[in-house]
Amino acid sequence: MAIGKRPQLIAFTEKDHLMKTRKKIADTGNIDKSYLQYADLYRAVHRGNLTATKDFLDYQPEAVSKAITNKGQTALHIAVATGHAHIVRELVSRMSTEDLGIEDGDGYTALITALVYERSKLALYLYPLTSLNHDDLVLVEKRRQGAMLLNRAISSRNLDLALHLIRLYPSLTHALDDRGESPLLALASMRNAFPSGNRLVFWKQWIYNCICIHPSALGTTIETRLNTPNVESGNQSAPATFETRLNIPNVENGRQRNQVITRIKSVTAVLLRHLISVVLYLWAGLIVASLYYTPILLAAIVKAIVQLYAMKKLHKQSQKLLSFMCEEISTSFIQTGQLENIGGVCDAITLAIKNGISEFVLKVARTHPSFLENKYRNSRNILMLAVLYRQSEIFSHIYHGFDMENTLTSYGDCNDDNILHMVGMIEDSTMRNQISGAALQMQRELQWFKLVERIVNSKIKESTNKNGLTPRQLFTKNHENMREKGEKWMKGIASSSIVVAALVVTITFTIVFTIPGGYNQTTGFPIFYKKGKFKIFIVLDTMSLFLSSTSVLKFLEVLTTRYTEEDFLEVLLKKMILGFSTLMLSFLTLMIAFFCALDVMLGDERYIPGSSYVYISIPVIYFIRTQFCILRNMIKSTYSRDIFNRKMKLGFN
Template identity: 40%
Template sequence: MLIEVSGLRDLFPSGLRFVFWKRWIYSRIQVKLPTAQYSDVRINISQNGHKHPRSLLVRGLGPLRRLCSNLLQFFGLKQLYDTKLTHAYALEILHWMSEDISTIDDTKLEQSGVYDAFFRAIKYGVIEVVMGILKANPDILTVLNKNGRGILDSAVEHRQEKIFSLIYVLGTRKYMLISGTDQCQNNILHIAAKLATPDRLAHISGAVLQMQRELQWYKEVESIVNPLSQEYTNSSNEKPSQIFSDTHKQLVSDGEQWMKETATSCTVVGALIITIMFTAAFTVPGGNVQDTGFPLFLHKKSFMVFIISDAISLFASSTSVLMFLGVLTSRYAEDDFLKSLPTKLIIGLSTLFISIAAMMVTFCATLIIMLEGELKLVIPITLLASIPVTLFILLQFPLLVEIFVSTYGPGIFDRKIKYCY
């Protein structure tokens, strides 16, 4: 049963896929397990060939569970409560299993399936199972799988950053884990240089972010190994840098194509906005006074809004076009995908959004000046003017946030992870 549970990531908090506000609510839900009805707990796991989790049914929960469930369902939070309850029961079952593992003789661990469950949990990123097994028997930390790879090698192979983050709390023991080689004489840097499996890349949006994530993994592993490991050759006489370049050629090509297409489209939009805003600055609403040449509505507040928003839109769109031109003329080297290209894309998309928003403000200010007092027309048209900005936010803002977090966020590795062995 431990082998089956070790691959069911959705049963544990590490498999949580809620958006940030649901995560916030989830962290504040309190779940209390019944103390006298464990005999009524039943796990029903359906598998479809890939052995992915389908359901966890828990019965005999008592009146307290039913009351809480009804209240949360009333507020639309029953799914969060059920998820939290599922995780609580899974952790409790894991605790029982860990106690059993601690009683097994070391010579019988492999036969009992503990090693298989351990590496299966690493493959699927079930950090709770990995830590539970290690706490039950810390000696399993140095166990190798059939390919001669240990816990850190397997974590890098399957791109499981939560498992790999254990390296930050292992102290001097980590050097023993990162200095070995597998059956093909690959060290841990060789493993990091290979392209991630398609199922791990599928969780990342776009070839650019996928390439960035691959570089983050490679650079992170490179920073912890001996510098001589960079020149070490495997049984195929390949260095880690050679493997990285060979296996990531297609990803670099796809990322380059996506960046150029995005930059070209955004450059066209930015150039149109520049033309419109530049023209609007010299054809002000209401015209100019013939004697002085000053704008007729110079002293109106709405006119000042018009001028300021026009200038902001013009300058922001100009910056956006320059950034996207920088993207188009980039050399597209591998290291450029780490920060250079994402930074240009962040600035370009941000300034393009600002220019579109400021352009809509300019348009609304012009309507207010020209249709003074006609609120029946001004208000509906102003509301319609917010539609393009809203659409841009819905379509592009999530991508912008994802790129920003991936480039300048806290990173995928948890250096503050807590683990005691």
């Protein structure tokens, strides 16, 4: 029966599809399709074919200002978006100033399109040719276009143009673009445009500090130089000199003196021979390495300098741009006496705190003290937002840099949550995402709670929000999932590590009964017990047994702990640190003991080349290296100085 209905179903489906198609054609019948006649021009511009573009425009000159796509884009929009500079120059030469200001369906001019597609050179080329002037951009109906231009310049990191615009039209600081965003908000969304958004390794930080960008050159031509310390000839310290002495006993007997001299000569000859061979090997290795690695190293250094120069230029420009905006905000506040979200500053401060841009927050906060007490998202002040997003640097600067500790810590938000409740909340935070391991994240959360608990009074500690929860109850409720993940993380590492430690215990214990060379059947002493390396072997094996046994016990303690909240603060991490440290040391001593055993058994017969020792060490080195990363993070998080009380440089003076 189903088979008999199938032709009817197919016929119905085809009929329905045909009706939908006819309806779609009827709906689109009234759409302007005049752009279709410029399809050849679109293809020529999109492909960068200058000859075909010229031929088409020579035949139809009016096409240069016509929309050639269904989105209302002109040929100039397409040329800018595709980055064909030679096409752009040709089109500009055929267009009037008014034509350059034509907007597409999204309200974008060719200049704004260049910024959206990050065509910085084309944007700088088009900007002087546009009809923008001071009288236009200060008008209310034109400020939206000016804000669009400024925001796109900031978002595309074309801060040369942004600085030029903000110098000429400072009132654009308060303007909103087509998306309702202010230039301050656009700048606050660029975390990497400020030094706090970039963490450099020590050698890159040194190069970064050596690059000098003169403030007057920002936005035009920038000169850089590497600053090396000026060392005057009078202040130069003399190179260190090393004096080596060989103490020879005063031998009265001539024969003894000759024997000593002979021994010294033989030892010196051996040392010189080894020294010469080592020097030759090193020299040959350096020559080969220099021929191969020097160009690569120089190229890497030059590339790093170029990148760091561009980074520092961006940082200086963003700070200068922020300074101009803050001056305009201060002026507007003095004139109007109103603070309520001037130029979207409240939204910008909230976003800057979330992104951890301390320079931005501190600069705006110094513009006027009212910004510190102002209520931002959900009626929370700056200090509360810094705690909510776990931004320790911003918290330290605000708390220690302004004399408003008691005022800022006593606020409550719209839900009666105080600053200690903020620690109990879990928001998306850039700082929390940088911490690897759920246990370390839980430890950092507890450190935050202890910190804020120390700076508030007892009334705030016991106060409840609208849900009837105290800060501690809210913390426990919201961090239960994190505590469980931390428990699984700790138990997983401890379980795998205890197996390795137990294996080392077994090996070191067994070695005692199977020592190298065996035992003397008469005396029962080991055959090689008089050799110094054998004694070293016994000592190292004993140390490895002690260390691995300690590691097993510590990991066993970790597995049997109750895993309460307070345990994550120090107890668990200290046990893990001790367990990891003893495990790695036991591996190291076991490997050295193995080398000593080989030397004892082989004696002067070197059947195994020296490179074999290196190959044997690779697995152990790899194991220690992988485990050391976890150990380093634990030590840094547990034993380092209080991360909230470090002495940090202020972003602005």
